[in-house]
Amino acid sequence: MDYKKLDLKCGLEIHQQLNTKSKLFCDCSTETKQKNPLELIRRKQHPVASELGEVDVAAQYEFLRDRKFNYQVFTGEDCLVETDSEPIHPLNQEALEVVLQIALMFNCTIPEEIHIMRKTVIDGSNTSAFQRTMVVGLDGFLEYKGKKIGIFHVSLEEDASAIIGEENGNVTYKLNRLGIPLVEIGTDVIEGFTPEEVQDIAYIIGMICRSTGRVKRGIGTIRQDLNISIKGGQRVEIKGVQELGLLSKIIELEVNRQLSSPKVEKEVRAANEDGTTRFTRPMPGAARMYPETDVPPLKISENLIKKIKNNLPEPLNKKIIRFKEELKLSEELSKQIVRSDYPDLFERFSKKFNIQPSIIANIFVNTLKDLKKRENLSVEDLTDEDFEKVLTMLEKGKIVKESVPDVLTFRLKNPSVKMEEIIEKMGLKTLSEEELINVVRDTIKENKDKPLNKIIGIVMGKVRGKIDSQTVVKTVKKEFEKIY
C-alpha cells in the first residue's frame, strides 16, 4: 500500500509506569504483589453539574446510573488516598525528577511552574472520579532517519485502577494500580512514514524512557494510544495497545477498515489482542480539566534542571558503540541488548562476573525471547536477583551455559523453590572430569563397534547440562583413541 498517497497521519501517546519507591501522591508501594485483598469497598459515582450543559450531565447520568464500582484494597499498596478518603500528599519528587529527565532527553521546554490538573473520568477507574495529571515538558523533538519528530508534551500522571471484571454494571477494580506514577509522551502528527516506521518511532520513545533505568518493565507497564487518519477521513483514536509489536499491524488494519467503510466517524476504539479494534465511545468534546486545589503548583528551579541535565543517561546510539568496543559484542547483539529491557543489568553483570559478556547478552536477548515465544512464559517476572543467582552459578561452574534456559524455565514454573535448590531439584549437578571419564569408559564398553560420533552422541545424552559440550567431545576422543 502506498501510505504517502493515502496521506497517513498518526499521533502516538505512550504511557509508561515509573519504577519509583512510592506512588505519585502517597507513600504506598508501587509494587502490585499482594494476591488477596484486605477488603472490598463499594462505591457509586455521580454526574457533576458542569458548565458544559445539561446534555453532558444527562449522558453522564445515563452512563453511571446502573453502575456500581467495587474496589479491592491491598495491604501496603493502598491507603486512604487511593480510597478517596484522604487528601493527596505532596507530589512524589522522585517521579517528578524521572519525568523531567525524560522531558529533557526529548529536548522539551520545562514550564517554571507545574500545575496539577484533574481530568474527569467516569468509568470508575479512579475513586475520585478524576485523574490527576500535569504537563512537565512541551515542544520537544526526537530525531528519526534524519527527520525531526515533534514531541508535543511530556506529562506526569497517576495510573488508574486495573479492571478485573464486569457483570451487570457491577465493575470490579484492583485499587493497587491506582496512583502508580506514569509518564505520558504525546507526539505531534507523524506523517510521511510507513506503519513499520511509526512502530519503530514508538519503540525508540520507549527505549529513551527505559534508558533512565527508572521505568517498570513487563506486561501492563506500557500502554500506547494511537490516532490514525487518512486522506478524506476522520481522526480515529485507538486506546490501550499493550504490545508494541502490534502497532504497525493495527495501523494497517485500521487503514483498511477506513478504506472499506463508507463513512468513518470520529470515534474512540479499543485495541483487541489480535490487532483489530472495537468501538468504545464517541470522542469526548472539550477537555474536561480543572485545577487540583489540594496541593500547590510546583516551582521548577533552574538549579534542579541544571542538576538533571548534568546527569542525563547516555544516549542510546553512544551506548551501542560503547558496548561493541568495551564489551566486545557484535554490532547486532549490541543493538539488541540496548533495545531490550535489560541494558543496565547487562552492563552491571558484565563487569561483576567473570563470564564472557556476549554470553550474558545472549541470555537477556535470545534466551528470554525463546522462553517467551516457545514456552509462553512471562519472563518479566524474573527479578534482577534471579538473574544474578543464575550467573553466579554459571561463573562458579555449578551449571553450564546450555542449562541456563532450563534453570530459568524451572524458576518461572516453580516460584516457591529457592534458587539454590533448583540445581538439586533438576538433577543438574555438574560432573567432574574424572566422573566424565568414567561415564565415557563405560559407554565405550557398552557400545563396542560403534563409531566415534555415535559414542559422542550417547555420552552427550547422558551428561547434558552437567558439563560443557567441548569437554565432552575432547574427553571421548581421547578415551576412544586409547582403546582403538
Added chain:
Amino acid sequence: MYSSKVQKILKIKKIRVGDRIKLVKNKKSFEGILMPRIELGNQDCIVIKLDNGYNIGIEFEKGVNVKKIKTEWKISVGKGKKMDKIIFDKKLPFVSILGTGGTIASKIDYRTGGVYASFSAKDLTTQIPELKEIANVKTREVMNVMSEDIIPENWGEIARAVAKEINSGVKGVIVTHGTDTLHYTAAALSFMLRDLPVPVALVGSQRSSDRGSSDTVMNIACAANFVTNSDVAEVCTIMHGSMSDDYCLVVRGTKVRKMHTSRRDAFRSVNESPIAKIHWDKKKIEILNKNYRKRKDGKVKVDDKIDTKVVMIKCFPGLDPDIFDYYLKKGYRGFVVEGTGLGHTPTLGKFSFLPKIEKIVKKEIPVVMTSQCIYGRVHPTVYHNLRELSKRGVIFGEDMLPETAYVKLMWVLGHTKKIDKIREMMLTNYAGEINKRIESNEFLI
C-alpha cells in the same frame, strides 16, 4: 491574585482573564488562555491554559513579551440561586433543604476550577435525581459560612430558620452544614428546638460535591428518605456509616462526634447506638435504637437564649491552672473541663486545679466535668481526687460529650445564673444528651 508587577503589565496590554494570549520568553513561545491566579504558588507566574486543557505557569520577568490575541472567554464569577421550590408530584410531601455553607449542589467552572454553591432546585435534582421519587423540595440558603467559622450566635439563626420551615408544614428538614463543627450545631439545635414534631437532619460531605465521588449524593438522598418516611422526631446527623456507598447512620444530635479528619464515615455515635441505619439502594430504614421521640402534630418552639461566655479547657500534664484566671478576668461565666479518665484534674502543688476551682465555684460560676476519653461516664467519688473536686462543687456531666456539655452550658446559662438551678438543669436530660445505661456493644461503633 497576580502580583502587582503582573497586574500592571496586564493592565497596560489590556489583557483580561479569559483572553487568548501569546507569551514569549527566552525565544520560546507559549500560547493559551490567561487563567485567574490561584492562591497558592508564585504570584509572579502567569498561568495559561493550553489547548489540550493543561495549565502551566510562566514566570513573568524582564524580557518576557505578552500579547493579547483575542478575547476567548468572558469569565464572570458564577452565582447560584438563594432559594427555590420544585414540585415533582402533587401527591408527594414537601421537605425543606436549608444551606448554611455546606454545599448541596455545587457547580464547578471547569475553565477556572472555581466552585460555587447552587441552591437551584433544578441543579439539586440534576445532581441527586432520586429526590423526585421521594419528596417535593424547597431550598433556601440561610447563611454561607464555612463550618470552622460558625459561631454560637449562628445556632439561633439556624434554629429559627428550621422552625419557620417546620411550622410552614413540611414533613421534615435537612440542614446542610460543613463537617468540622457539625456536631456542635447538632447539639445546639437539639436544645433549642423544643417540642419538635418532625425530624431535622444535619448533613455534610467529607468529599466536596463538585467531584463525582462526593458522598453528598448518598447522604442527601438517605436524609430525604429519612425525614420524609421515618417516625423519628429528633435532631440528628445523617452521614455515611462505612467507607462504601451502602448505608448512612442516623445519630442523635447530642451524641455525635466527628471522629476522623477525612473519612466519609467520620461521624460516630458515642455512648449509645445510632438511632437508625438507612440502606441507600433498598431505601430501607432500619431502627437500631428505639429510644427516640415520635413524630406528632403541632408546632415547634424555638428556645434559643444562650450565654456565649463559656469556655472549654482541656486538662493535660503540665497545664498551668492560671489559665482559669485569664478567663475569669475576661468575664467568662461557665467552664467545661475535659478532664482525664473518670474526670480528673491535677491536685498537687503548683499544678493543682483545686484552689482555682474553689475560687470559681465560690463565685457561683459552674464548672462542668467531662472526660477527654470521649467514651464512658465521669464519676464523682471513685478516687480521692475526684471526691476533692466533687466536694468543691464541680458538676460531673455523666456521659455527656465535652462538646455537648459546652453547648448545653451556654444554653442553660441563657436561662438561669443560679448555681443550684444550673446544676439541676445540667443534669436533666433534655435531648438525649445523658444516657443512664450504656451497653457493652455501644463502644467504637
